Amino acid sequence: MIDSTGCRCRPSLVLDDRTRIRQRILETAGRWTLGAVTSLSLVAVLFIILFIARDALPFFRLRGLMEFFADKQWYPSGAPPHFGALTILYGSGLVALGAALVAVPLGIGAAICLSDILPFRARQAVKPVIEMLAAIPSVAYGFFALVVFAPALQERGGLILSVVAVALGAPLALLAGFVAGDLVADAVPEQRRGTHRVLAGFAVTITGLHLLGGLVEQLAGLRIASGTNALNVSLILGIMALPTVVSISEDALQSVGRELREGSYALGATRAETLLRVVAPAAGSGIAAAVILGIMRAIGETMVVWMASGNAAQIPQPWFNFLEPVRTLTATIAGDMGEADQMTGSERYHVLFAMALVLLVFSFACNTTSELILRRSRRKLRGG
C-alpha cells in the first residue's frame, strides 16, 4: 500500500498495544455516544410520562378518581368547583367515533383502490394528494371547519346532509334490488325465474328508495342550531385521519403479495371476491393497526376540535346526536391552560394534567396494540 507521501510501504498487520487500546476506546466511545443520542427518545418518553404524571397525580389525590371519571359536572371555576370530566371524555370518544366512521370506510376503500385497482400512473398522481392532506397544518383544517364549513352547515346543513344521503343511498338501493332479485331467482324453479327476479328486485329497490326518501325529508327539514358541532369536527377529523389509515392499510394490502391474489384469480374469482375473501383477511391485522392509529390521531388532535366543536361540556341528547356541540380533552387542555396558567398548584391546573395523562395512556395503549398487531402479522407473513 502507499503511505501519506504516496510512497510504497508495507505496514505491519499487527497493531501495537497503545494504538489498539486507543482504537478500541474510540470505537466504544463512538458507539456509546450514538447510543446515548438515540436514547434521547427513551429519555423523552420517560420524562413526558414523569412530568405529566407528576402534575396529574395531585389532582387525583385531592379529588379522587370518581369525580373525574364519573361526574358530569364540569365547572372548574365554580364555587365550589366541579371537575367531572365524563362529558369531556365522552366528547372525545364521540368525535373519534365520528372520525372513524368517515375515515375507516373511505380510507380502506382508497387503500384497496390504490393497491389493486388504479393503474401505476394514476397511483403516482394520487399519492401526492394523500401526502398533501397529511401535510396541511391542523390549524388550517380548524380554520376551514370554523370559518367555511360551520356557517355552511348552519345555513344549508339540511341540504348538504340530504345530498350526501342520496349520493350514498341511491346506488346502494339499486344494487340491493339487483342482488335481491338474483337471490330470489336462485331460490325458485327455473320457469318462473324471470318474473320473480324482476318483482323482487323492484320491491327491494322501491322499498329502499322509499326509506331513503323518508330520510331525506327528515334531513332536509333539519335545523342546525350551530355549525360548530360534533358532526363538523368528526368530518374534518376523519379527513385528517385518512392519510394515516390509507397509507398503513395500503402497506398491509401490498405486503400480502401477488401469489395469493393470483391463486384466487386462477380459481375464477372476481377482483372483489379476491380482495374481500382472500386479501382482506390476510391483511386484516395490518388494516386493524391502521384503524387504531387513525383513531389515535383523531383523539390526539387539538386545533380542529378546539376551534370547531363548540366546546360545550355536555353529553348530547340523544347520545348519538352529532349535531350538538361537544367538548374534548385536547380542547379543554388547550383552552383552560390559559386561565389556569397563573395558578400553578391549583386543582384547575392539575386537572388538565390529569386529562393529558388520560390522553397519554390512551395513545400508549393504541401504539402498543398496533405495534403488536403489526409485528405479529409481519411474522406471520414471513413465516407463512
Next chain:
Amino acid sequence: MRTETRGMLDRAFTGTGVFSILLLVAALLVILAPLAVRGLKAVVFQGTVEHRRVLLDKFGRGDRAAVQAEIAEVVEARAPVYVMMDRFQSEVEAMPLSQRRKMRAEFQEVRKLVGAILGDRSGGPASLLMRNQYGATRWDRAQVKLQALLFAETWDYSDNSSFGKKVHTPRAERFSGTALEPMFGYFRGNIGRMLLPRRTVYWGFFTDDSFDSHLFGGIWPELLGTLYLAVGAMLFAVPAGILAAIFFAEYAGDSWAVGFLRTCVSTLAGVPSIVFGLFGLAFFIGVVRVSPSKSVLAGSLTLALMILPTLIRTAEEAIRAVPQTYREAALSLGGSRWHTIVSVVLPAALPGILTGVVISLGRAAGETAPIIFTAAVSVGKPLRLWQTLTQPTPALPWNIYNLATEHEAVEEVRHVQYGMVFALVGMVLLLNLAAIVLRARVARKLRA
C-alpha cells in the same frame, strides 16, 4: 349467484374504491380552494385611499404627492357629509328634550359608522386608536359598513315558534325630515369618490409589521416567528435524528434493548401534540428554565422532540436504502467504519434524509398545540435573533387561531386570517412539493 350479478358486485366494488379516491381528491380541493382564493385576496384586493394613507404614514411607502392629491380629492368629496352632520347637530340641540336624547343616541351610532368608513375628519382632532384614525382600507369592508350605515339591523322575536329574524330598516327613515336624511343618499351615491377604490397588489402583506391588533399592516412578525420556531426545532432535531438513524441502521444489532429503543421512538411519535405542549411547559420552562417564561427557545425544543421520530424514521430508511456494495467498497479500500459512514453512506443517503428534513420542517412550522404554552403570543414585534433565547413570538398557526376566535373584531380581520392560512399552507405545501420532487429525482437516479 349469476355471473352477471357477480360482475355487477365487482363493478360496484371497484366503483366504491374509485369513489373514495375521488372523494379524497374532492376533499383536498374543497378545503384548499377557499383558503387559496380568499387567502390571495389578502394580497390582491380593491384598496381605498385609506389603505394608501396607512402605507404612506406608517411605512413611508407610496408616492407622497399622488396620495396627497388623492386626499385633497376625497376631502372635497367628503365635505358635504360633514356639513350635513354639523347642520343636524345644531338641529338636534333645538329639539325637545325627549326627542333630543333619542336622536343623540341614533346620531352617535351614525357618527361611529361614518367614522368606520371615512376615518377621522380631516382637520378635526385625531382619535386615540389607530382603527378610528383611518377609515375602511378595503373596498369590500367599506361596502359592508356602508350597508350597516344605510340599514339598521334589528331582531324580530314576535314569532315565538322559531328563531328570531333579522330585519333591516333604512336608517334614512329614522331621520326623515332632518338635515341628516339626504346624507344617506349622498353616501350611497358618492362612496366611490370618497374612498377612491383601486386595484391593489399588497405584497407588503407578507413583510410588513401589523398595527392595532392586525387591523392594519401585514403578518411579518408571525411569519418570522414561525421561521424561527421551525428552523430552531430543526437545529436541535436534525443532528440528533441523523445520529440516531445512523445508530439504528449501522450499529444497532437485534438485541432487546434496541427493540425497546425502537418502541420508544414509535411511542414518542404517537404522543398527542397538546401533551408535548404541556410537557414543554412543565419541563423546559418549569424545571430546566431555559427561559423565565415562554420563549422561542422553549418552543423550538418542544417542537424538536415532536418531530424527532419522523426524522429518525426517514433518515434510517434513507441510510438503509444505500446499497451495501458502497459500504463494502469503502471498507475494502481500508476505510474505517465511521469514515465509511461519513464519506460514502451519508452522502448517498443525503437526498432521502433531506426529504425527511423538509417534511419535518413543514410539520414544525404548522403545528400549533406544542407552542401554545411554550412560545406563542398574540401580539408582538418581529424578534431579533438573540431575542429568541428569551422572548416569546407571534407565530402563524397560533395567530390564525387567535384572530379567528379571540379577536375583538373577527370579521374585520377575516382577510388577515385567510392571508395567514394562505401563507402557512402555502409554505408547508411548497416544502412538501420540494420533498416530492427530491424523492422523484432520487428514484430516477436509483433506476439509472
Next chain:
Amino acid sequence: MSGVKKEEAMTGVNGSSKTAVMRGSAEGNGMDAEAHVTAERFSVFYHNREAVRQVSLAIPARGVTAIIGPSGCGKSTFLRAINRMNDLVPGCRVSGRLVFDKEDIYGPRIDVVALRRRVGMVFQKPNPFPKTVFDNVAYGPRLCGLTGRAQLEEIVERSLKSAALFDEVKDRLGQNAIGLSGGQQQRLCIARALAVDPEILLMDEPTSALDPRATSRIEDLIAELRGKYTIIIVTHNMQQAARVSDRTAFLYEGNLIEFGPTKQLFTKPRESQTEDYITGRFG
C-alpha cells in the same frame, strides 16, 4: 467421496477431516514459490452452517489464482475472508488460521484497516461511489492521508492507466462515475483498488455482470497485472479460469477438492469430482 479419502491418505495432513489438501507451492509450477497467503484448516461459519470447511492451501505470490466451483460452494466466502469482508456479515465466525505476511489475519491484534489496504478487492457488480471519477480513484489515497493535489492527480492517472481506462475517461474525470458504462465502471473499480497499491487483489466474479466485450477487456487487464500483483479471482466461468489463471482451486460444498496448475487441473484432473465438474456433469 473415494477420491477425497485417497487424497487425505496421500497428503497425510488433516487426517481427521474430509478435506482435500494441495500445497500449491509443492506442485512445482515454476512460479515464485514463496507462499503469499496460507490457509490452515480454515473454516467459515454462518451461524451454524459451515460454508468453508477446513480448507488448507498456500497461494504463492504473483500470478493469478482462480477459485472455481458451483454456486454456493463457498468460493466467494473464502475470497472475502482474505480481507475480512465477512466481518460485516452478522453471525459469521471462523476457525483455523489464515496467514498473510506471517500473521494470522484473524488474530486478536490485527489491524483490519491496514490489512484491507494491503489486500484490495474488486466486487461482482461494479460499485463505484456516486462521486466523480477522480474522487473515486482518489478515495483510497486520501484515506491513507494523501492530500497534495498534484500527487493525487499523479496517482489517479497512474491507476487509471494501469486499469487501461485513462484514455477513455481522461476528459471526464470531473463527471459522476455512475455515468460510465458497466465495463468502464468495473475497470474504474480496479483502478480504485490499485490506487492504494495493494499486494493482493481479490476479484469476486468481476465479469459476471458484464457483456462479453467488456469481459475480454477485463481479462486482458488481469493478464497485464499478473506480474505485479497476487491476483485471486473467483469465477464460475471455467473458460475464464482456464484463460486467465496460472493455478486453479476447485471448491465443492465448502471443501477444497483440488488445487494445482490450471493446465493440469483442466486437462488431467486427479479427482473424479473435479473431472465431473469441468466436463459439465454437475454444477
